[in-house]
Amino acid sequence: MERPARQSKRPRMGRRLQREFFARPTLEVAQDLLGKRLVRVEEEGRLVTGLITETEAYITGEDLACHAKAGRTRRNQALWGPPGVAYVYFTYGMHWLLNFVTEKDGFPAAVLIRAVWPERGIDLMAQRRGKVGERRLTDGPAKLCQAFAIDGRLDGRDLCQPDSPLYLEWRPRIQRRLIQRGPRIGINSVPEPWKSIPWRFWIDFAPDLDRGEME
DNA sequence: AGCACGATTAACT
DNA sequence: GTTAATCGTGCTC
Numbered sequence: 001m002e003r004p005a006r007q008s009k010r011p012r013m014g015r016r017l018q019r020e021f022f023a024r025p026t027l028e029v030a031q032d033l034l035g036k037r038l039v040r041v042e043e044e045g046r047l048v049t050g051l052i053t054e055t056e057a058y059i060t061g062e063d064l065a066c067h068a069k070a071g072r073t074r075r076n077q078a079l080w081g082p083p084g085v086a087y088v089y090f091t092y093g094m095h096w097l098l099n100f101v102t103e104k105d106g107f108p109a110a111v112l113i114r115a116v117w118p119e120r121g122i123d124l125m126a127q128r129r130g131k132v133g134e135r136r137l138t139d140g141p142a143k144l145c146q147a148f149a150i151d152g153r154l155d156g157r158d159l160c161q162p163d164s165p166l167y168l169e170w171r172p173r174i175q176r177r178l179i180q181r182g183p184r185i186g187i188n189s190v191p192e193p194w195k196s197i198p199w200r201f202w203i204d205f206a207p208d209l210d211r212g213e214m215e
Numbered sequence: 216a217g218c219a220c221g222a223t224t225a226a227c228t
Numbered sequence: 229g230t231t232a233a234t235c236g237t238g239c240t241c
Contacts (some may be wrong), residue, residue: 084219089222091222091236094224095223095224097223141223190222
């Protein structure tokens, strides 16, 4: 039996999620993203990382909360792109929000990343977020973009490329029984049923992810 | 050219 | 619970 020896030189590194992970039904991707590791590669190879704890699905222009409802524009064109691409947009005159494009090329859908649990690079996050408690660094969709230095320069970037400065690292799937589900946040002027449809997913305790609370 | 609004946040009462 | 901040975007005139 040939078992490949772990390479001692390289730090233990999980697999980077590839396009086929994103090229699936958006509601499945939104749940499977919980517990995965968001990795931001900064200057001199410094890493900022966190585990995803909250997501929301936005699926085609029929979903009146999804930006695809406006049709294809310069701002939202990444939504129509291939899966595994970042859709990063500016809102409220001051905030950036991060999505990952899903489904097949040309099908406008994405998953919004609403929160992560901070792991590495907490000093860099704190520099950009100011004096707040550690768990407050990345517990909102605009907060995590600020902490991870994510802005419009990453819009349309392919996360599956080996040299991408932002990517997702594989981690074991979260048990479905640990996933909570409810209506999406911040879409109060959107008509029903889209306003109440339970396309938001979250998990409560990120630290447990690394202690066997997994399938 | 003008306008209303927003997948939010922080600071308030 | 409420509200101001702040400006790109998409729409109407």
